[in-house]
Amino acid sequence: MEKFTTLHSTAVPLPIEEVDTDQIIPARFLKATTREGFGDNLFRDWRYENDGRPKADFVLNNPLYSGKILVAGRNFGCGSSREHAAWALYDYGFRAVVSSFFADIFRANALNNGLLPVQVSQELLHGIFTAIEADPQAALTIDLEAQRIHIAASGLSEGFEIDTYKKHCLLNGLDDIDFLLSIQDQIEAYEQSRRQQLTAAQ
Amino acid sequence: MGKTLFDKIWARHLVTEVGGDTQVLYIDRHFIHEVTSPQAFAGLRQRGIPVFRPAQTIATADHNVPTRNQHLPIQEELSRFQVDTLTENCADFGINLYGLGHKHQGIVHVIGPELGITQPGMTIVCGDSHTSTHGAFGCIAFGIGTSQVEQTLATQCVLQRKPKQMRINVDGELQPGVTAKDVILHIISRLTASGGTGYFVEYAGSAIRGLSMEARMTICNMSIEMGARGGLIAPDETTFDYIRGRKFAPQGEAFAEAVEQWSALYTDEKAVFDQEYHFRAEEIEPMVTFGTNPGMGIGIGQRIPETPAGNATYQKALDYMGLQAGQSMAGQKVHHVFIGSCTNSRMEDLRMVAELVKGKQKAPHVKVMIVPGSKQVEAQAKAEGLDQIFEAAGFEFREPGCSACLGMNEDKVPAGEYCVSTSNRNFEGRQGPGARTILASPAMAAVTALEGRLVDVREFLNQN
Numbered sequence: 001m002e003k004f005t006t007l008h009s010t011a012v013p014l015p016i017e018e019v020d021t022d023q024i025i026p027a028r029f030l031k032a033t034t035r036e037g038f039g040d041n042l043f044r045d046w047r048y049e050n051d052g053r054p055k056a057d058f059v060l061n062n063p064l065y066s067g068k069i070l071v072a073g074r075n076f077g078c079g080s081s082r083e084h085a086a087w088a089l090y091d092y093g094f095r096a097v098v099s100s101f102f103a104d105i106f107r108a109n110a111l112n113n114g115l116l117p118v119q120v121s122q123e124l125l126h127g128i129f130t131a132i133e134a135d136p137q138a139a140l141t142i143d144l145e146a147q148r149i150h151i152a153a154s155g156l157s158e159g160f161e162i163d164t165y166k167k168h169c170l171l172n173g174l175d176d177i178d179f180l181l182s183i184q185d186q187i188e189a190y191e192q193s194r195r196q197q198l199t200a201a202q
Numbered sequence: 203m204g205k206t207l208f209d210k211i212w213a214r215h216l217v218t219e220v221g222g223d224t225q226v227l228y229i230d231r232h233f234i235h236e237v238t239s240p241q242a243f244a245g246l247r248q249r250g251i252p253v254f255r256p257a258q259t260i261a262t263a264d265h266n267v268p269t270r271n272q273h274l275p276i277q278e279e280l281s282r283f284q285v286d287t288l289t290e291n292c293a294d295f296g297i298n299l300y301g302l303g304h305k306h307q308g309i310v311h312v313i314g315p316e317l318g319i320t321q322p323g324m325t326i327v328c329g330d331s332h333t334s335t336h337g338a339f340g341c342i343a344f345g346i347g348t349s350q351v352e353q354t355l356a357t358q359c360v361l362q363r364k365p366k367q368m369r370i371n372v373d374g375e376l377q378p379g380v381t382a383k384d385v386i387l388h389i390i391s392r393l394t395a396s397g398g399t400g401y402f403v404e405y406a407g408s409a410i411r412g413l414s415m416e417a418r419m420t421i422c423n424m425s426i427e428m429g430a431r432g433g434l435i436a437p438d439e440t441t442f443d444y445i446r447g448r449k450f451a452p453q454g455e456a457f458a459e460a461v462e463q464w465s466a467l468y469t470d471e472k473a474v475f476d477q478e479y480h481f482r483a484e485e486i487e488p489m490v491t492f493g494t495n496p497g498m499g500i501g502i503g504q505r506i507p508e509t510p511a512g513n514a515t516y517q518k519a520l521d522y523m524g525l526q527a528g529q530s531m532a533g534q535k536v537h538h539v540f541i542g543s544c545t546n547s548r549m550e551d552l553r554m555v556a557e558l559v560k561g562k563q564k565a566p567h568v569k570v571m572i573v574p575g576s577k578q579v580e581a582q583a584k585a586e587g588l589d590q591i592f593e594a595a596g597f598e599f600r601e602p603g604c605s606a607c608l609g610m611n612e613d614k615v616p617a618g619e620y621c622v623s624t625s626n627r628n629f630e631g632r633q634g635p636g637a638r639t640i641l642a643s644p645a646m647a648a649v650t651a652l653e654g655r656l657v658d659v660r661e662f663l664n665q666n
């Protein structure tokens with residue numbers, strides 16, 4: 001996994017609530033057996049007509065907006081557990097998603113792929129949308145070490161929360177499997193003690 | 203302070219703490235399917251490691267499979283490749299696979315309980331959000347992403363934060379024609395699609411206790427639709443009776459011992475929940491959804507609520523559905539009826555539908571598809587002659603799989619057309635690009651198929 005320290009970038013606004021993972025990557029694109037290439041179909045049905053022509057009114061097709069940060073309405077990533085949603089966002093080039101609320105599984109999947117979910121207050125989210133609308137070049141800075149997000153243009157700033165273990169993983173580019181494999185002895189000891197409990201109960 | 207059922211199971215599976223709120227949780231049973239597992243196996247190969255406890259993982263092919271001619275090779279190339287990849291991975295890593303053609307194949311959340319693999323007190327994961335279904339047996343069961351599938355394959359553990367806990371009590375008696383599906387759609391309509399995020403839910407109360415295991419599965423299945431990671435119900439006699447004699451259930455004396463242990467799985471009286479809700483069963487109507495998330499539901503007798511001021515998302519949903527605030531859903535013409543999915547594709551669902559449609563005919567303009575949850579359900583339905591009732595009514599009785607629940611195979615609803623579906627998600631395009639999904643119970647779906655438009659199953663019962 002790539003390290004995440006500080007991200008300074010313009011952002012893409014998606015002021016829609018309850019963006020579910022079926023919108024992020026529709027099921028018919030889940031037939032791949034690798035993790036690559038999902039970015040092409042990110043937001044497929046909002047982004048393209050059935051015949052493949054881009055829909056002009058969708059933000060990813062608007063040349064005014066670009067950047068490594070997606071800013072979206074509340075309850076982002078609800079629905080299916082498909083990690084393909086996180087892969088698609090990452091593959092497209094996003095490194096962080098800012099919203100006032102994230103669905104649990106999406107949050108976990110994002111963190112496992114180096115895509116940082118930044119949960120902010122409804123007010124700050126609104127402030128970010130306003131700032132980007134006023135100036136699509138307005139950049140956001142996300143500082144993971146300090147757990148803060150800033151928008152220089154409007155001077156807005158807010159702290160955000162992240163689990164300390166997950167923060168450590170992101171800052172150092174470590175993944176969970178490395179960690180779990182390193183405690184295999186403990187896992188085996190646990191299995192052993194469970195077995196003993198079971199036998200004792202019989 | 204007392205402990206909740208959830209606390210008790212969690213504590214028994216805690217291997218160690220990691221720092222922060224993250225804990226290492228041991229997983230008793232792991233289900234996998236063709237769509238969310240290939241990248242996990244690829245990860246194991248890359249690391250050069252085996253599956254740690256292959257006997258604790260069970261595989262099936264369900265999401266991507268055709269529901270016709272399952273004895274023939276899958277025609278769609280990518281689907282075939284994905285299913286073949288699963289077969290290869292299971293062979294290489296020593297995992298038991300109930301693949302296409304096997305008499306135990308079916309939707310992963312249908313076969314686990316049906317085979318007695320799902321048992322009280324277990325921790326269960328699967329790369330699928332509706333893993334919450336298994337919570338009906340008094341398990342901690344939740345969906346995970348592919349990275350966590352890989353973790354589970356590699357170490358039989360996942361890293362997890364302990365969630366907050368919520369109890370939802372439903373007391374009283376359900377009206378005739380009102381089912382478990384209506385109960386959960388009602389709850390989600392009140393709590394919203396994100397009302398349960400961050401929580402694990404325990405369902406309790408006399409109305410829940412009165413439900414069969416299959417109905418309890420329907421309830422727990424949709425916990426994720428309010429954002430909750432999972433839902434569970436304390437095991438009782440109904441649970442034990444269901445498990446007794448199933449293929450992988452403890453047998454004979456071992457079963458009696460297991461029941462004794464399972465009987466200790468309940469929430470202590472003094473336990474405190476972070477959040478608690480109460481509902482009256484009598485107040486629940488047959489439900490339908492009108493929007494594009496499962497929280498946008500109303501009783502069939504109600505009208506679509508006005509758009510909350512400035513809520514563009516709500517209006518966008520109504521526009522997508524081609525519906526208007528203030529409008530009643532009763533009378534809405536529909537073109538498709540889909541009866542299936544891990545929410546409602548078990549024997550009770552099929553029997554409920556058969557009872558309502560026996561000797562009747564579907565409306566001419568409606569296409570009706572019934573997709574059983576598993577090979578065993580299919581066989582049982584045929585043994586009871588239900589397939590003949592369905593075919594006489596003009597319904598198509600298909601072979602098992604996820605089918606039009608997510609439209610990954612060829613079973614899709616065309617753009618702009620309405621489908622009354624017994625599945626769990628009415629997201630935009632869920633049943634095919636542009637498809638308009640109305641979620642409802644199997645009973646509501648059955649009468650809709652006959653009438654060709656949405657009707658109140660209670661009125662239908664009064665007249666027939």
Ligand code: SF4
Pocket residue numbers: 264265309310311330332543544545603604607608625626
């Ligand atoms: S039936 Fe639908 S919800 Fe259930 S596992 Fe299959 S795709 Fe998921």
